[in-house]
Amino acid sequence: xxxxxxxxxxxxxxxxxxxxxxxxxxxxxxxxxxxxxxxxxxxxxxxxxxxxxxxxxxxxxxxxxxxxxxxxxxxxxxxxxxxxxxxxxxxxxxxxxxxxxxxxxxxxxxxxxxxxxxxxxxxxxxxxxxxxxxxxxxxxxxxxxxxxxxxxxxxxxxxxxxxxxxxxxxxxxxxxxxxxxxxxxxxxxxxxxxxxxxxxxxxxxxxxxxxxxxxxxxxxxxxxxxxxxxxxxxxxxxxxxxxxxxxxxxxxxxxxxxxxxxxxxxxxxxxxxxxxxxxxxxxxxxxxxxxxxxxxxxxxxxxxxxxxxxxxxxxxxxxxxxxxxxxxxxxxxxxxxxxxxxxxxxxxxxxxxxxxxxxxxxxxxxxxxxxxxxxxxxxxxxxxxxxxxxxxxxxxxxxxxxxxxxxxxxxxxxxxxxxxxxxxxxxxxxxxxxxxxxxxxxx
Numbered sequence: 001x002x003x004x005x006x007x008x009x010x011x012x013x014x015x016x017x018x019x020x021x022x023x024x025x026x027x028x029x030x031x032x033x034x035x036x037x038x039x040x041x042x043x044x045x046x047x048x049x050x051x052x053x054x055x056x057x058x059x060x061x062x063x064x065x066x067x068x069x070x071x072x073x074x075x076x077x078x079x080x081x082x083x084x085x086x087x088x089x090x091x092x093x094x095x096x097x098x099x100x101x102x103x104x105x106x107x108x109x110x111x112x113x114x115x116x117x118x119x120x121x122x123x124x125x126x127x128x129x130x131x132x133x134x135x136x137x138x139x140x141x142x143x144x145x146x147x148x149x150x151x152x153x154x155x156x157x158x159x160x161x162x163x164x165x166x167x168x169x170x171x172x173x174x175x176x177x178x179x180x181x182x183x184x185x186x187x188x189x190x191x192x193x194x195x196x197x198x199x200x201x202x203x204x205x206x207x208x209x210x211x212x213x214x215x216x217x218x219x220x221x222x223x224x225x226x227x228x229x230x231x232x233x234x235x236x237x238x239x240x241x242x243x244x245x246x247x248x249x250x251x252x253x254x255x256x257x258x259x260x261x262x263x264x265x266x267x268x269x270x271x272x273x274x275x276x277x278x279x280x281x282x283x284x285x286x287x288x289x290x291x292x293x294x295x296x297x298x299x300x301x302x303x304x305x306x307x308x309x310x311x312x313x314x315x316x317x318x319x320x321x322x323x324x325x326x327x328x329x330x331x332x333x334x335x336x337x338x339x340x341x342x343x344x345x346x347x348x349x350x351x352x353x354x355x356x357x358x359x360x361x362x363x364x365x366x367x368x369x370x371x372x373x374x375x376x377x378x379x380x381x382x383x384x385x386x387x388x389x390x391x392x393x394x395x396x397x398x399x400x401x402x403x404x405x406x407x408x409x410x411x412x413x414x415x416x417x418x419x420x421x422x423x424x425x426x427x428x429x430x431x432x433x434x435x436x437x438x439x440x441x442x443x
Contacts, residue, residue: 012059012346016345016349016353017066024074026377027080027380031320034320057339060324064305068298068300069298069350077101079222080222083213083271083417084271087271089414098233103236110243110248110252111296112350112351113351114256114294115259115295115302116298127311127336130310142426144268145267149426152415177411180409180410180411188418188419189420192423195212197442210385210389212396212420214385214400215400215402216417217404222377222378225370254292255294256299258299259273259295263299263300264307268422269418270296272418274297277293278292306343308320308324311335311336382397
């Protein structure tokens with residue numbers, strides 16, 4: 001038993017340390033790297049991956065937890081988020097321009113640590129609740145997805161309507177943001193519908209959607225940083241953050257609900273969970289909002305992987321669980337307790353590492369012109385896409401970037417880009433997907 005515990009501990013620490021690299025680099029998603037580790041482990045072990053789950057599974061959990069926390073670095077300091085942290089960009093960039101970038105990462109870290117604590121507190125109840133929740137929710141997933149889409153559109157109200165000399169001018173002003181939101185939702189949904197029917201690669205499922213995600217969420221902000229010629233002011237390192245218990249509780253509780261909702265429901269991603277968490281906090285306090293986004297992202301990725309280990313529930317949510325389910329099937333409470341321990345160890349370690357990496361990144365961007373850093377981030381994104389999906393991936397990323405620029409130029413919500421997943425899946429669930437695909441000549 002002591003040897004087994006040591007093996008789990010070392011595997012978890014190793015996964016967390018590897019996440020330092022992938023978490024701090026823009027466009028480096030944990031699922032892409034996890035795929036490589038799975039292939040490598042299967043080749044080295046010369047056996048079924050599940051033959052020694054006490055090495056691979058804690059490593060993967062450490063990788064996911066570490067990435068979910070450390071990926072805050074490119075979001076805050078480079079404005080290069082993934083889809084689950086897109087709502088954090090504006091408030092954290094504001095903090096960065098005020099010389100408070102380190103404080104923004106600290107607030108996110110508080111939210112992430114709160115998410116870890118909430119998951120650990122909820123873990124004893126999940127084996128009893130999740131099987132029941134799955135039976136109740138399963139038949140109604142289509143209606144839930146449709147309500148989310150409607151909510152996303154309606155959440156654009158009210159905006160504008162107070163500029164213009166005539167009623168028509170004020171009406172057009174009010175509809176500018178809403179129209180941009182609807183256009184973004186429809187175009188991203190159309191792109192996703194085509195992508196699902198005509199994948200650019202058949203090797204790994206996540207590789208098909210990765211160029212679209214980078215184009216929709218990562219590249220537009222980096223391009224904006226390059227064009228605007230932003231100069232980052234001197235950053236300060238406060239001894240404490242201006243935040244009380246109520247603000248933390250409000251942010252963590254909202255983020256946990258939004259993140260767990262996304263972790264449980266299929267297709268609903270961390271970006272949608274973050275949107276729900278943001279509206280739950282009413283965005284009246286930026287500190288509470290940033291905390292909620294840190295919580296939501298961690299709970300979405302880590303919670304989805306945790307649900308894979310809940311006995312008798314058989315819930316596979318998120319790319320990592322789907323990749324591993326053919327190789328390993330958790331069967332006992334021992335497997336469940338193993339990953340819960342891994343979450344606690346990795347969460348505590350990654351919380352400390354985020355402060356270290358934030359300080360290192362601040363030192364780096366003070367030595368290098370921010371525009372050059374943004375150009376390097378853009379080139380890195382292009383290199384990642386080309387390395388995995390070649391020229392067809394670059395073409396897809398370019399199209400997605402055009403769609404992702406609409407919210408930036410016309411000031412609508414970037415969460416509408418999540419139509420890339422929501423709309424095609426909703427159409428398929430409604431039974432209209434095959435007919436539309438046939439009309440478009442995709443089948």
